[in-house]
Amino acid sequence: AAALLGFGFANNMLNISLNAQAVGVETLYGRSIMATFHGMWSLGGVAGCIIGSIVAPLGVAPLPHFAAILVITLATLCCLRTWTMPREVRIGAAAPESGKRSFRPDLYLTLLGCIALGSMATEGAMYDWSSVYFAQVVQPGESLIRAGYLACMCAMVTGRLLADGLVNRFGVTPVLQLSGLCIAAGLSLALLWPDLLPATAGLALVGFGMASVVPLCYSLAGKSTRVPPSVAISLVSSLSFLGFLGCPPMVGFLSHQFDLRWALSPIVVVGVAIFCLAPLVRRIKA
Template sequence: MGVASWVVRIPAVREGLALSEGVLGLVLVGISVGALIAMPLSGALIARFGSRPVARAAMLGYAAALMLPPQATSRLLLTLALLVMGAASSFMNVALNTQATAVERRMRRPVMAGLHAMFSVGGLIGAGIGGVIAGAGVDPRWHLAGAGVLIAALSLLVTTALLRPGTDGAMGGPAFAVPTRPLLLLGAVAFCVLVGEGAVADWSAIYLRDIAGAGPGLAAAGFAAFSLMMAAGRFAGDALTVRFGPARLVRASAATAAAGVVLAIAWPTPWAAVAGFGAVGAGLSVVFPSLVAAAGRLPGVNPSMAIATISWIGYTGFLAGPPLIGFAAEAISLRGGIALVGITSLMIVALAGTLSRT
């Protein structure tokens, strides 16, 4: 909900500081830099203090950081505010995923995909409410301050139900360790899946407009279909994991994503491309939650450190995907660039067996 609240106010913050598109793009990198810096540290802190205290502190920190961007009076201050937001988000994600792995162990059934689906629900709620507030002309400082206060209050409430330190399986073990081969293989899969997610987020609308010939409204439908099918796939993911097992499910899902890419580039018409990107969303939906669950089960590795490691490797893929598509589009064509998402999906198919060994 917090992410969506910020995203819908980016245009207002940009206008307030008179930032060009290029400068805004550079400033927004602050979130990514903060996240990448914090991920390795998050695993160490969780191993020392437990996931519940770190989750609570990170959620409150994120709520406070959410209020900062519209207060910024320069591009430097905005960049620093976003860096803090990215770091807090990273601590929060690793801590909550560590909690989720412990809950799965206690319940003895998969729940990870459904929990990740709630991120999509929060995004839809935040975007819906934020759009109404922005449309009403409310100052972004008041909007994000109100969102921050709400998130802080909810954080204090919900974190009381989290597993206490010592019962979440996260404490103990070395703060830092050399990643094992199984962990690196899981990280490689995470890199591949987040290359696809980042690429579709940044390039689907451009592909629909420039290659498929869609109008502005329909061009946005590609990412909408991707997002909706990803949420649906995650809600169904836990039941499918029980029925087919994580390795078979990830293999079949990645193959579905690859087929979606083929549909989008082989028949570059608007609705075929929308359907193709929807299939990519459905196919990739269960992969990262399955990886988080598998990392948390690795023997001899602290769950928080394992989750932080694959998250860090995966996030580099999320950052690398869009520029890789851009370079490929310059060298070949945008259709060739989008084909990279199909290639990384096939790499997931090849590496899916890693999940059966955890």
């Protein structure tokens, strides 16, 4: 338990520092590239699943497996360390020469945190309950109970790799609104039509919808003119992870009181909320 606690702490520190670096690179590029960074993270998750599925049947023990990954990771970090930016790229009033450094969330960061919370709540529900939903409600057979989860994850990777192009062409607000609509429409389809094909298509739509919300919220937070990028990202990240932690047990509690279809239905409201809150980001920022 202590090791996992330390792992989680270090992982979130890495998450904040990587996103702060990504915001700096994005600022230098002058266009949206944050979602692509998160797409690479998703590809790393897929690679981890593939590696695990290969070595587990071979009987490789966890210790040599994890030790090999550790060596590869450390070698990668050593090779790329000199290519990282030595300091954050600060914007406007958050610059060091202004002498004003705020470490408290304002309304703008709180709104971004709430939007990201909704997306992370959706992610938590999909990670923990999509296969259970297929097994208990859709019932496609043992070999296909992970079809919805796989479709969701593949659509999420695809959405993140496409999101930057959509943002650069249409802007952040329309992409966030599209994401909210995809979450609401996709989950509604899966819940109202619990057959294999429509449920799989619905969860794929959910994956596409939740793909770009968190990367865009981190990107916007890192460009705050009142708070340093790393602090702004940590504030939004901390708020958003409440959704990731809280939503899965909430679904479990509701499923005992009603059934799993009703327990997952509040996520539809989350998608609608993201759609409605997205235009406020630009107004508050302005």
